[in-house]
Amino acid sequence: xxxxxxxxxxxxxxxxxxxxxxxxxxxxxxxxxxxxxxxxxxxxxxxxxxxxxxxxxxxxxxxxxxxxxxxxxxxxxxxxxxxxxxxxxxxxxxxxxxxxxxxxxxxxxxxxxxxxxxxxxxxxxxxxxxxxxxxxxxxxxxxxxxxxxxxxxxxxxxxxxxxxxxxxxxxxxxxxxxxxxxxxxxxxxxxxxxxxxxxxxxxxxxxxxxxxxxxxxxxxxxxxxxxxxxxxxxxxxxxxxxx
Numbered sequence: 001x002x003x004x005x006x007x008x009x010x011x012x013x014x015x016x017x018x019x020x021x022x023x024x025x026x027x028x029x030x031x032x033x034x035x036x037x038x039x040x041x042x043x044x045x046x047x048x049x050x051x052x053x054x055x056x057x058x059x060x061x062x063x064x065x066x067x068x069x070x071x072x073x074x075x076x077x078x079x080x081x082x083x084x085x086x087x088x089x090x091x092x093x094x095x096x097x098x099x100x101x102x103x104x105x106x107x108x109x110x111x112x113x114x115x116x117x118x119x120x121x122x123x124x125x126x127x128x129x130x131x132x133x134x135x136x137x138x139x140x141x142x143x144x145x146x147x148x149x150x151x152x153x154x155x156x157x158x159x160x161x162x163x164x165x166x167x168x169x170x171x172x173x174x175x176x177x178x179x180x181x182x183x184x185x186x187x188x189x190x191x192x193x194x195x196x197x198x199x200x201x202x203x204x205x206x207x208x209x210x211x212x213x214x215x216x217x218x219x220x221x222x223x224x225x226x227x228x229x230x231x232x233x234x235x236x237x238x239x240x241x242x243x
Contacts, residue, residue: 093238096162097122100129100236103158108151116151118231126164126238129155133172133190133230140176142189144197155234156198159208164236166204168195170213173229183229188213194232 101120104113119130136148144152159166170191172183191211199209219229 093122093126096164096236096238097127099162100127100158103161104129104155107154107157112151116148116155125167125235127236129234129236131232131234133232136194136232137190142186142193144193152194152197153201156202159198159204159236160202162236164238166198166209167235167237168209168211169233169235170211171218171229171231171233172216174216176230183215184213187215190232 097120104117104120108117116131116135117129118132119128121128136144136152138145168191170187170189172187172190174183176186188211191213195209195211198204199206216229220231
């Protein structure tokens with residue numbers, strides 16, 4: 001009995017090293033953050049904020065399940081939470097989001113991402129890539145800008161790679177509908193134009209894509225509380241929908 005007690009005591013003698021190592025890691029991270037935030041470089045500070053934001057989105061809702069009511073639903077909200085807290089609960093959705101992030105980071109320069117891509121995240125529908133319509137389309141119509149065609153060609157390459165069904169949502173601002181009757185018609189024309197283009201470019205099956213128009217009914221807010229109505233959202237669905 002004395003021998004067993006001695007062996008057990010010796011086996012647990014250095015358990016404090018685990019807590020000590022965790023503490024040192026946290027201290028290093030704390031001082032790294034202090035150093036990073038002390039630099040008066042606005043561009044670096046912005047990149048730092050974006051990297052922290054992306055990490056927290058991946059980490060989920062601070063340990064929660066990611067399935068709380070309204071969690072991750074930023075559409076139709078007058079005040080958008082500073083950090084989206086939706087965490088993909090399905091492994092295949094998390095994998096799709098991770099592959100989409102890697103694809104965009106490898107394929108496009110920071111300048112291209114800033115110009116064309118407004119947001120990338122996951123919600124209850126799937127992985128959502130939000131594109132800036134003003135950078136894609138000529139003002140007041142559904143025709144693509146010449147310099148946006150190359151970007152769309154490269155972005156559409158992700159669709160056959162991920163092999164997901166795709167929903168293309170059109171959103172428009174009231175003051176940009178041109179000669180169309182309503183923002184619904186205008187947003188629909190842009191969404192359908194993009195759908196036809198990527199379907200032809202990547203030779204996708206017609207039943208793999210669907211387009212929807214929301215007009216100006218679902219604004220989101222970015223930056224200094226400015227509504228982002230003019231946008232196209234490409235949703236890589238995590239489950240099939242009835243087509």
